[in-house]
Amino acid sequence: MPLSPHQTDCPSAPQTKHERRKDARPGELLDAALSLFVEKGFAATRVEEVANLASVSKGTLFLYFSSKEDLFKAVVRESISGRFSEWSAEFDSFEGSTADMLRTCMSTWWARLGSTKASGLSKLMMSEARNFPELAAFYQQEVIEPGNALIQRVLQRGVDRGEFRPMDMKYGVYLVLAPMLFLSMWKHSLGTCCVGNELNPEAYIALQVETLLTGLCVAPAKP
Amino acid sequence: MPLSPHQTDCPSAPQTKHERRKDARPGELLDAALSLFVEKGFAATRVEEVANLASVSKGTLFLYFSSKEDLFKAVVRESISGRFSEWSAEFDSFEGSTADMLRTCMSTWWARLGSTKASGLSKLMMSEARNFPELAAFYQQEVIEPGNALIQRVLQRGVDRGEFRPMDMKYGVYLVLAPMLFLSMWKHSLGTCCVGNELNPEAYIALQVETLLTGLCVAPAKP
Amino acid sequence: MPLSPHQTDCPSAPQTKHERRKDARPGELLDAALSLFVEKGFAATRVEEVANLASVSKGTLFLYFSSKEDLFKAVVRESISGRFSEWSAEFDSFEGSTADMLRTCMSTWWARLGSTKASGLSKLMMSEARNFPELAAFYQQEVIEPGNALIQRVLQRGVDRGEFRPMDMKYGVYLVLAPMLFLSMWKHSLGTCCVGNELNPEAYIALQVETLLTGLCVAPAKP
Amino acid sequence: MPLSPHQTDCPSAPQTKHERRKDARPGELLDAALSLFVEKGFAATRVEEVANLASVSKGTLFLYFSSKEDLFKAVVRESISGRFSEWSAEFDSFEGSTADMLRTCMSTWWARLGSTKASGLSKLMMSEARNFPELAAFYQQEVIEPGNALIQRVLQRGVDRGEFRPMDMKYGVYLVLAPMLFLSMWKHSLGTCCVGNELNPEAYIALQVETLLTGLCVAPAKP
DNA sequence: CATGAATGAGCTTTCATTCAT
DNA sequence: GATGAATGAAAGCTCATTCAT
Numbered sequence: 001m002p003l004s005p006h007q008t009d010c011p012s013a014p015q016t017k018h019e020r021r022k023d024a025r026p027g028e029l030l031d032a033a034l035s036l037f038v039e040k041g042f043a044a045t046r047v048e049e050v051a052n053l054a055s056v057s058k059g060t061l062f063l064y065f066s067s068k069e070d071l072f073k074a075v076v077r078e079s080i081s082g083r084f085s086e087w088s089a090e091f092d093s094f095e096g097s098t099a100d101m102l103r104t105c106m107s108t109w110w111a112r113l114g115s116t117k118a119s120g121l122s123k124l125m126m127s128e129a130r131n132f133p134e135l136a137a138f139y140q141q142e143v144i145e146p147g148n149a150l151i152q153r154v155l156q157r158g159v160d161r162g163e164f165r166p167m168d169m170k171y172g173v174y175l176v177l178a179p180m181l182f183l184s185m186w187k188h189s190l191g192t193c194c195v196g197n198e199l200n201p202e203a204y205i206a207l208q209v210e211t212l213l214t215g216l217c218v219a220p221a222k223p
Numbered sequence: 224m225p226l227s228p229h230q231t232d233c234p235s236a237p238q239t240k241h242e243r244r245k246d247a248r249p250g251e252l253l254d255a256a257l258s259l260f261v262e263k264g265f266a267a268t269r270v271e272e273v274a275n276l277a278s279v280s281k282g283t284l285f286l287y288f289s290s291k292e293d294l295f296k297a298v299v300r301e302s303i304s305g306r307f308s309e310w311s312a313e314f315d316s317f318e319g320s321t322a323d324m325l326r327t328c329m330s331t332w333w334a335r336l337g338s339t340k341a342s343g344l345s346k347l348m349m350s351e352a353r354n355f356p357e358l359a360a361f362y363q364q365e366v367i368e369p370g371n372a373l374i375q376r377v378l379q380r381g382v383d384r385g386e387f388r389p390m391d392m393k394y395g396v397y398l399v400l401a402p403m404l405f406l407s408m409w410k411h412s413l414g415t416c417c418v419g420n421e422l423n424p425e426a427y428i429a430l431q432v433e434t435l436l437t438g439l440c441v442a443p444a445k446p
Numbered sequence: 447m448p449l450s451p452h453q454t455d456c457p458s459a460p461q462t463k464h465e466r467r468k469d470a471r472p473g474e475l476l477d478a479a480l481s482l483f484v485e486k487g488f489a490a491t492r493v494e495e496v497a498n499l500a501s502v503s504k505g506t507l508f509l510y511f512s513s514k515e516d517l518f519k520a521v522v523r524e525s526i527s528g529r530f531s532e533w534s535a536e537f538d539s540f541e542g543s544t545a546d547m548l549r550t551c552m553s554t555w556w557a558r559l560g561s562t563k564a565s566g567l568s569k570l571m572m573s574e575a576r577n578f579p580e581l582a583a584f585y586q587q588e589v590i591e592p593g594n595a596l597i598q599r600v601l602q603r604g605v606d607r608g609e610f611r612p613m614d615m616k617y618g619v620y621l622v623l624a625p626m627l628f629l630s631m632w633k634h635s636l637g638t639c640c641v642g643n644e645l646n647p648e649a650y651i652a653l654q655v656e657t658l659l660t661g662l663c664v665a666p667a668k669p
Numbered sequence: 670m671p672l673s674p675h676q677t678d679c680p681s682a683p684q685t686k687h688e689r690r691k692d693a694r695p696g697e698l699l700d701a702a703l704s705l706f707v708e709k710g711f712a713a714t715r716v717e718e719v720a721n722l723a724s725v726s727k728g729t730l731f732l733y734f735s736s737k738e739d740l741f742k743a744v745v746r747e748s749i750s751g752r753f754s755e756w757s758a759e760f761d762s763f764e765g766s767t768a769d770m771l772r773t774c775m776s777t778w779w780a781r782l783g784s785t786k787a788s789g790l791s792k793l794m795m796s797e798a799r800n801f802p803e804l805a806a807f808y809q810q811e812v813i814e815p816g817n818a819l820i821q822r823v824l825q826r827g828v829d830r831g832e833f834r835p836m837d838m839k840y841g842v843y844l845v846l847a848p849m850l851f852l853s854m855w856k857h858s859l860g861t862c863c864v865g866n867e868l869n870p871e872a873y874i875a876l877q878v879e880t881l882l883t884g885l886c887v888a889p890a891k892p
Numbered sequence: 893c894a895t896g897a898a899t900g901a902g903c904t905t906t907c908a909t910t911c912a913t
Numbered sequence: 914g915a916t917g918a919a920t921g922a923a924a925g926c927t928c929a930t931t932c933a934t
Contacts, residue, residue: 057898060898063898127350178406179397193353213438504920614876632795653844715929
């Protein structure tokens with residue numbers, strides 16, 4: 001069994017096999033859950049499948065997560081919200097034009113989230129939000145709001161430094177958000193199942209961001 | 224596929240009430256199904272609700288549609304298509320700047336599709352495409368491809384007339400498509416269930432299209 | 447299949463077998479539920495057993511009763527609370543000494559409730575009230591309160607007519623209630639499973655009521 | 670069965686703390702189980718709760734008791750018995766009227782059993798006797814029979830001394846037993862969970878015993 | 893001896909689908 | 914054709930019991 005990537009900090013490995021298994025369980029379950037949720041959606045994923053994929057029994061899953069919703073929330077925290085603080089710190093120390101900052105922002109988003117299973121979670125939330133209001137509220141709080149705040153910081157920086165035209169920030173964030181969420185959706189639905197819809201993500205992002213920058217910038221953006 | 228009666232203005236009425244009802248059944252069921260699928264999604268819509276809304280019994284529904292999935296497919300077939308030819312004709316005769324054409328294009332989309340139940344179907348297709356590959360292929364052919372062709376015509380016109388910068392058309396269409404599909408999705412998921420996400424569609428579209436035009440146009444676009 | 451006793455009023459029998467079955471279902475289910483609840487208790491009775499005993503499937507049970515608790519409430523209404531109004535009317539028209547009234551009261555209780563499965567429901571409620579507070583509240587409202595009111599009416603009549611000594615009514619009702627509920631409990635627990643505990647109900651009741659009357663009456667009660 | 674250590678005042682203390690803990694385990698578990706069974710009933714008490722309350726692990730509980738049912742039996746064996754001999758001796762030396770003796774009998778019962786956890790066990794036995802026939806038989810032998818004999822001695826003394834009317838002793842004991850067991854049941858079920866049913870035990874007992882005495886005595890009882 | 897992670901049978905409830913009428 | 918009563922396979926979650934450490 002390869003160590004799953006989220007088990008980063010284990011300075012002193014547990015002594016016994018028994019203990020090692022225990023420590024690994026939540027991570028294995030989260031990995032299994034992420035894969036299945038992304039592949040089949042929230043409602044269509046059965047907790048027993050998740051447990052089986054993680055090679056444990058149904059009961060064991062409930063030892064670590066009190067409900068299916070709780071499991072989903074943990075997956076979201078693990079895969080998405082836990083990464084915003086790091087991201088935010090990088091933004092703090094960014095030096096350079098805001099155009100470059102926005103380019104970095106979107107390519108980083110692709111590298112860290114868009115190209116990973118995590119983007120499937122965004123698709124999933126858009127698909128099932130209506131049927132699981134509590135989950136939607138959670139996602140809103142943990143992902144949408146911090147994410148939007150991050151985008152807004154970039155735009156505001158551009159405006160404050162005289163690089164971007166002034167704009168209504170509430171709608172401005174959607175200029176950045178829409179292309180990214182669209183890509184997440186497309187990748188996990190029509191983009192995958194229909195020939196001719198395959199999309200080179202880098203080319204897509206590049207065109208989106210450059211066109212957007214031309215639209216936003218006071219003076220022509222220098223790439 | 225014969226046109227189902229509820230689409231047509233029915234020039235030759237059937238003889239008796241009983242027969243008229245009988246002929247109208249499938250259409251009434253499709254209308255009911257469209258409303259409920261859009262409102263609650265596929266899984267959360269119970270066939271009994273559909274039957275009740277169409278004022279028939281559950282058993283009758285299965286007389287016309289062999290399964291819930293079959294009903295869903297019929298709804299998609301029924302509700303989308305036939306709007307593109309009209310639209311295409313309007314494009315043929317459009318006179319004026321391509322910037323204006325794109326503005327018209329997006330506000331017309333909103334008026335005719337985005338603000339109607341049809342946008343719910345787009346959301347639904349994006350949500351369930353993976354679980355219904357056959358349906359996805361159908362949607363691709365009937366909706367995505369003609370729609371993309373229409374968008375491409377507008378962009379190509381702009382480039383040909385020297386109004387828009389040259390671009391890779393394959394990715395260019397997504398500059399227009401992404402904001403629209405994002406709005407369809409948002410409206411039917413997180414935009415509705417979470418406070419603070421409500422979105423004035425006109426304001427959203429206006430900012431999207433103007434920013435896009437600034438990005439696309441050689442010279443500043445005059446509104 | 448013998449007609450179950452609670453199907454008393456069916457002036458025009460349903461035409462078809464199908465319909466007859468349907469009409470009989472709730473009653474058959476209530477009979478089955480009463481038997482099993484009394485025999486095994488509420489928690490230990492599985493709805494599937496009830497359905498099987500009534501010769502229907504699990505799903506059918508939920509067609510008629512929305513939950514296990516709902517089924518239980520219906521059983522209580524059917525077996526107990528539905529009979530108080532009749533009883534109350536009999537009390538209204540009772541003529542004779544209050545001592546006789548109390549004798550009648552207790553022997554009628556035995557004939558109509560105590561000796562039937564319904565007494566098992568009382569035992570059940572005493573046993574499981576703590577674990578099913580909603581059921582307990584329902585039983586309190588539907589059975590305990592009307593029952594206590596009935597007892598109190600008898601006692602008050604005796605006091606008002608100068609036959610019984612004055613007493614604190616709140617505790618007075620337990621003079622009558624305790625022997626009856628004790629018998630219900632005993633019959634369905636230690637009285638049945640242990641040799642030597644069998645109890646002739648008539649003898650038990652006779653001694654209880656006569657001793658009680660001697661205790662209550664101003665002058666010696668004449669049987 | 671050796672006396673378990675927590676019952677005794679343990680004149681010879683074990684050598685080490687570890688050993689003392691070890692020896693005390695079963696008793697601590699029984700104490701915990703008694704409390705929880707009385708509070709929540711058999712089915713609703715989880716073995717893990719019992720283990721936690723006794724500050725051991727779930728596994729340890731199963732080291733001492735082979736099953737939950739076995740634990741239950743042990744609790745009953747442990748908690749009831751050994752009180753009757755003392756009580757019997759007190760009766761031997763009682764001087765005074767039998768009416769006073771019966772008053773003393775019931776108030777002593779309340780003080781020593783009725784108001785303690787032991788009354789919860791009586792309730793529990795009445796509730797679960799049917800599902801644990803072996804347990805019921807044990808309870809019958811250890812508790813019911815000696816208890817009834819004690820009551821019968823009092824009544825017989827009254828009759829022998831010409832204070833009480835003659836009676837069928839088999840049913841006479843229930844005149845005394847019923848009010849007490851009813852109170853035990855009521856206290857732990859409907860009396861606790863439903864407003865308006867709360868019962869002042871002293872007032873309840875006083876009325877029951879005085880009414881009973883009036884019913885039993887040849888001449889009016891002098892309090 | 894003691895632990896507590898792991899198990900899986902068992903429970904209530906839902907709902908697409910069938911079929912006798 | 915139309916009905917709606919009946920079905921039974923799932924699903925999420927609990928908890929007594931086991932057993933490797």
